[in-house]
Amino acid sequence: MDLVKRKKELVREFSPMLEKSTKTSKIWMVFLIAIILVGIVAFIIQFVKGHIVTGMRDNVVWGIYIINFIFFVCLSYSGAFISGILHFFKTPWKNSVSRIVEVITVLSLIVGPIFILLCIGRLDRLYFLFIYPRIQSPITWDIIAIMTDLIGCFIYLYLTFIPDFAILRDNSEGKPKWRQKIYKWLAINYHDTETQREKLHKITRTMSAMVIALAIIAYSVLAWIFSLTVQPGWNSSIFAPYFIIAGLYSGVSVIIIAMYLIRKFYHLDHYIRKVHFIGAGVILLVISLLYGYFTFSEYFSRWFSHKDADMKLLDTLFNKYFWEFIFANYIGILVPIVILFFKKFRTIKSITFAAAVAILGLYMNRYLIVVPTLETPYLPIQDTRPEYLHYTATWIEWALSFAGIAAFILFFILIMRLVPIIPMSGIIDHEREEKKKKPRII
Amino acid sequence: MKTKLFQYILVFTALGLFINPNCFAQKSVLKNYRVRFDLSTTKQADNSRLLEASFIAANKKDRKDRVPVYDADINFYNVTTDEDFLIGTAKTDKDGTAKFTVPADYKYVTDDEGYINLKAEFEGSQDLKSNEDEIAVKDIFLELNLEEIDSVKTVILNAFSLDSLQTKIPIDETEMVFSVGGMISKMPIKQEYVSDGTFEFEFPENISGDINGNVDVYVSILDNDEYGNVIQKKSINWGINKNITKETNQLWSEVAPLWMYIVLSILLIGVWANYGYTIKNLFSIKKEGKELEKNK
Numbered sequence: 001m002d003l004v005k006r007k008k009e010l011v012r013e014f015s016p017m018l019e020k021s022t023k024t025s026k027i028w029m030v031f032l033i034a035i036i037l038v039g040i041v042a043f044i045i046q047f048v049k050g051h052i053v054t055g056m057r058d059n060v061v062w063g064i065y066i067i068n069f070i071f072f073v074c075l076s077y078s079g080a081f082i083s084g085i086l087h088f089f090k091t092p093w094k095n096s097v098s099r100i101v102e103v104i105t106v107l108s109l110i111v112g113p114i115f116i117l118l119c120i121g122r123l124d125r126l127y128f129l130f131i132y133p134r135i136q137s138p139i140t141w142d143i144i145a146i147m148t149d150l151i152g153c154f155i156y157l158y159l160t161f162i163p164d165f166a167i168l169r170d171n172s173e174g175k176p177k178w179r180q181k182i183y184k185w186l187a188i189n190y191h192d193t194e195t196q197r198e199k200l201h202k203i204t205r206t207m208s209a210m211v212i213a214l215a216i217i218a219y220s221v222l223a224w225i226f227s228l229t230v231q232p233g234w235n236s237s238i239f240a241p242y243f244i245i246a247g248l249y250s251g252v253s254v255i256i257i258a259m260y261l262i263r264k265f266y267h268l269d270h271y272i273r274k275v276h277f278i279g280a281g282v283i284l285l286v287i288s289l290l291y292g293y294f295t296f297s298e299y300f301s302r303w304f305s306h307k308d309a310d311m312k313l314l315d316t317l318f319n320k321y322f323w324e325f326i327f328a329n330y331i332g333i334l335v336p337i338v339i340l341f342f343k344k345f346r347t348i349k350s351i352t353f354a355a356a357v358a359i360l361g362l363y364m365n366r367y368l369i370v371v372p373t374l375e376t377p378y379l380p381i382q383d384t385r386p387e388y389l390h391y392t393a394t395w396i397e398w399a400l401s402f403a404g405i406a407a408f409i410l411f412f413i414l415i416m417r418l419v420p421i422i423p424m425s426g427i428i429d430h431e432r433e434e435k436k437k438k439p440r441i442i
Numbered sequence: 443m444k445t446k447l448f449q450y451i452l453v454f455t456a457l458g459l460f461i462n463p464n465c466f467a468q469k470s471v472l473k474n475y476r477v478r479f480d481l482s483t484t485k486q487a488d489n490s491r492l493l494e495a496s497f498i499a500a501n502k503k504d505r506k507d508r509v510p511v512y513d514a515d516i517n518f519y520n521v522t523t524d525e526d527f528l529i530g531t532a533k534t535d536k537d538g539t540a541k542f543t544v545p546a547d548y549k550y551v552t553d554d555e556g557y558i559n560l561k562a563e564f565e566g567s568q569d570l571k572s573n574e575d576e577i578a579v580k581d582i583f584l585e586l587n588l589e590e591i592d593s594v595k596t597v598i599l600n601a602f603s604l605d606s607l608q609t610k611i612p613i614d615e616t617e618m619v620f621s622v623g624g625m626i627s628k629m630p631i632k633q634e635y636v637s638d639g640t641f642e643f644e645f646p647e648n649i650s651g652d653i654n655g656n657v658d659v660y661v662s663i664l665d666n667d668e669y670g671n672v673i674q675k676k677s678i679n680w681g682i683n684k685n686i687t688k689e690t691n692q693l694w695s696e697v698a699p700l701w702m703y704i705v706l707s708i709l710l711i712g713v714w715a716n717y718g719y720t721i722k723n724l725f726s727i728k729k730e731g732k733e734l735e736k737n738k
Contacts, residue, residue, distance in 0.1 A: 135698040135706065144706075148713055162727075188724060189731025196727050203720045210716050217709070439524055 003192075003428065004170075010427060011171040014420035017266050018389075019175075023412070024265075039403020042386070042396040043118070049395040051121050053396045059381050060374040060391035065115045067366045071250065072112030072408075073146065073222060074243065078251025079105030080153055081215040087208035087264045092267045095426035096276050100258050103415050104251075109150050111248050111408045118400060139226045145218040152214050156207045158186075162200060163425030166190040182418070184325075192425075219244045232309035233302070233373035242294040249291045252284045253355035258412075260352040262421055271422045274348055281351040285340035288358065292333040295365070299329070309378055316372045324364055332361010472569070475499040475509065479573035481562040484671035485582065489546035493518045493529070495575070498538045510538025514564055518542050521559035521576065522551045529560075556580055556605065577670065582613065584674035586661050588645070590626035595645035595680055597632075599661055602639050612639025616663060622649050623658035623675075651681015 046053050056063045083101040086094040107296035120126060133140045169183035190196055227239035236242070255275065263272040302310040317325050336354040339345045370393050381389055393401075477499050484492040495516045501507035514534045519526040529548070532540040540562070550558045557578040566572030585600040597620060601613040618636050620643070621628035632643055651657040657680050663672040 135702055136695075141706075144710070148710065152713065154719065155717060159720070188728040189735060190727060191731050191734055193730070193734065196730055198721050199727055205721045207720055208717060210713065214713065400722075 006428060006431070007167045007424065010420075010424040011167060014422070014424065017420055018417055025275065029410065029413065032406040032413075035406035036403045036410065038302070039139070039400050039406070042399035042403070046118070046396055052162060053394060055387065055392045055394050055397060057120075057388045057391075058383065059377060060371060062119060062370050062374060063391055064367070064393045064397050064401055065118045065362065067370055069112050069115035069119070069405055070222065070366055070370075071363055072108040072115065072404070074219070074247030075251055075254055076107075076109035076112060076153070077215040077222075077244075078247040078249075079108065080149070080156075081248065082251060082255070083156070084208040084210075084212035087204060088212065095423055095430060096272050097255060097259060097280070098160065098426065099419075099421050099423050100262065101251075101255055102160055103412055103421075104254060104258065106150075106153050106157050107408050107411050107415075109146070109153055110411070111404050113150075115400075115404060118357070133279065138228050141221045142218075142225055143199075145214075145221045149211075149214050149218045152211055154209070156204070156211050156395045156425045159200065159204045159207060160423065161419055162187060162190050163192060163197075163428075164419050164423055166192060168419070172413075191436075196312070216244065216326055218291055219247055230372050232307070232313045232376065232378075233369065234395050236298060238294060238298060242298060245287060245294055246362060247367070249284070249287045250359055252280060252287060252442045253358040253362075256280050256284065256352055256355035257359070260348065262416075263348075266416075268422065277351045278346050281340050282345055284336060284351075284355060284358065288333055288336045288340070290328050292337065294331065295329050309376070312376045313372060316376050317368060321368060321372055324368060328361050328364035328368055332364060334359060335361075335430040464530055472499075474502055476502055477511070477570065477573060479562070479564060479575050481560065481575040481577050482670065483560060483577060483579055484673060485669075486543075486677075487673055487675040489583075491544040491546075491548075493542045493544060493560065493562065495534070495540045496538060497534050497540065497563075497564065497573070509717040510534070510536060511570065512536055512538065514540070514567070514570075516540035516542075517563045517565070518544075519561040520550050521561045523553070526561065527551065532664070550581070552581075553578075556603070579670040580668050582669045582672050583610075583662070584661055584663075584672060586659065586674045586676045586679070588659060588676055588678045595647075596642055597645050597659060598640070598642040600640055601636055610639075614638065616666065618667070619660075619662050619664060621660045621662070623660065645680060647682070649681060650683045655679050655683065657681040660687065677679065 001371070054063060054065075083098060083105060085091070086101065086108055087097050117123060117126070129140070129143060133143075165183050165187040169180070170185045172180045172183055220243070223240040223243035223263050226234040227236050229235060259272050259276065259280070263269060299314070336358045339350050339354040377392060383389075478496070480496045482494050484494070486492055495518070497511040497514055497516070499509045499511060501509075511534055515531060516534060517531050518529045520529055521527075529544055530542045532542040534540045552558050557580055559576065559578045561574060561576045563574040564572055571694070582601065582603050585602075587598040587600075589596050589598060599618065599620075601618070602610040603613065605611055614637055616636050618634055618641065619630055620632040620634075621630045631646055631649070634641055634643075634703065645659070649657055656677050658675055658677050660673060660675050662674075665668050665671065700714055703737070
């Protein structure tokens with residue numbers, strides 16, 4: 001196999017993805033930028049006027065910001081977990097999804113923590129967290145975990161990008177100067193020699209194991225922010241594994257949706273095939289069964305123990321939030337299970353639909369974990385103004401939430417303009433492996 | 443037209459059947475209740491006597507439906523054959539109970555058999571009829587002594603009544619309950635029928651006291667036909683937990699527990715050392731690449 005020729009072919013194949021902008025993609029980018037701008041306006045209003053412009057008050061001190069934070073951070077941890085597994089166990093179909101997973105991991109870890117900053121009433125005192133940290137506080141653990149994980153994920157993502165940067169650097173004749181410079185700088189003189197490749201594989205493998213461990217620890221710490229309090233609905237010993245399973249549920253679902261959209265808009269049917277969707281669908285089925293089991297255990301034990309505070313919470317969930325509860329914990333779990341369980345339903349579109357239902361259900365589940373608990377505190381709420389008794393998100397909160405989602409998608413598109421979403425080095429490695437195997441068979 | 447009129451009449455008649463004829467008068471609601479008026483008395487540790495009158499309306503059909511009569515004036519009397527002496531007056535509280543404490547030095551008039559006759563009376567109001575209840579109790583004295591006899595913590599009780607000549611007459615065959623005071627309720631340590639007016643037993647060794655090791659020992663007679671309720675109490679330093687070590691929640695303390703620093707340090711050093719190792723290798727890859735480019 002002429003490696004140089006093959007690399008050129010691959011660059012030629014993926015170049016349109018990196019360079020050409022279609023009309024649709026341009027409209028999309030403008031639309032996303034507009035949403036982000038509205039979000040910036042909302043942020044300025046919140047920064048100037050304070051949290052009074054949000055739905056958060058003395059009792060319900062957390063709203064959709066914290067839900068977005070949990071959602072994105074869980075997405076990131078699950079991405080790291082899945083990516084680590086794919087690399088560590090050299091999964092056969094990793095080439096098709098690994099980069100999607102890695103990009104999701106890093107982007108959600110950048111977008112997620114922004115939401116926790118929006119929750120802070122006095123942002124000007126943020127540095128207190130670093131000057132006066134309390135090691136015994138789960139919040140401090142979370143800050144340490146997120147920062148360590150963010151850096152770890154960046155390093156890991158970069159490691160997986162290096163061989164592709166090198167290929168793009170070596171085949172960037174005729175490309176804009178800035179692009180050539182970026183590729184040269186990011187490729188750190190990598191020439192795919194035997195020793196370089198060996199070193200890179202070794203550290204990538206070590207890092208992949210590290211991110212799996214990190215994801216589990218960081219996940220648990222995130223769950224402990226809730227479960228180490230004595231609040232009804234939060235104080236649970238199974239919250240950490242429950243969060244891990246829920247995170248994987250959302251992670252796998254987002255990956256399926258990303259696979260579907262990338263396959264459709266970049267015409268990558270050859271690389272992202274039905275078999276990949278079925279594989280991801282089966283994984284989602286297993287996780288949805290586990291997630292359903294954990295959800296049932298969580299609510300069943302609360303109902304059976306019949307503690308006053310828990311009963312009040314369940315009463316709120318089954319009355320005020322009845323339909324939300326049904327959607328989150330019945331439709332959001334059972335519909336994906338039914339679709340993915342039967343072989344004949346496992347088409348690309350239906351698997352993607354199941355993933356979308358799973359994400360919406362999980363987001364609603366997060367809402368039901370945070371808000372109803374804060375609405376039913378141990379001591380009765382003194383202030384009887386409706387906005388103090390019940391939480392409703394304001395347009396400011398929705399604008400910033402959508403801005404977060406828009407930023408996530410926009411950065412995803414921009415990263416795809418820098419490197420191909422299917423790792424070229426992965427394809428070459430795969431072909432090299434195949435070539436090595438052939439003589440043995442003969 | 444006739445048919446329609448007939449239909450209207452039929453509909454209204456049918457609707458009329460569903461209207462509750464009892465929905466107007468509050469009186470009819472009162473009819474469903476039976477008023478209970480009970481007097482009880484407790485002789486307390488300081489020899490004062492608590493008089494309690496319970497005034498509650500109970501639903502005839504639903505045992506759980508009990509409505510206390512609030513703010514009713516209750517008069518307490520010492521009843522004699524000639525005259526009723528007013529002892530005092532109290533109002534019922536939100537539980538429907540009127541309480542009056544008669545001082546220890548109050549001179550009761552007793553009947554020929556030595557019984558104190560007590561009466562609680564509600565004179566009646568616009569809605570409620572008058573009510574009264576009487577009880578007769580004998581005065582009783584409980585002497586509780588807590589002594590260490592040959593290093594054995596011993597509880598000694600002398601129970602007697604006084605005749606007209608102030609002679610002590612021992613109490614016979616009366617059930618006594620010995621208990622120690624707790625935060626929520628009393629914990630029984632002995633239950634015994636006392637004969638000849640005396641009883642003694644060894645105080646258990648495993649009883650917890652307060653922060654200073656003090657423990658309240660009670661002896662009580664409950665719901666006795668002859669004496670009513672009688673309580674006597676004494677405090678003594680017989681509790682076992684004299685030295686309580688106060689455990690502080692380490693997570694709220696100024697400094698975190700040592701194990702937390704150790705675990706966190708091991709985790710962070712492990713992870714960051716790996717990052718360092720990875721970055722070192724990246725530099726080594728870069729260096730090798732640079733040399734390769736130079737040689738070219």
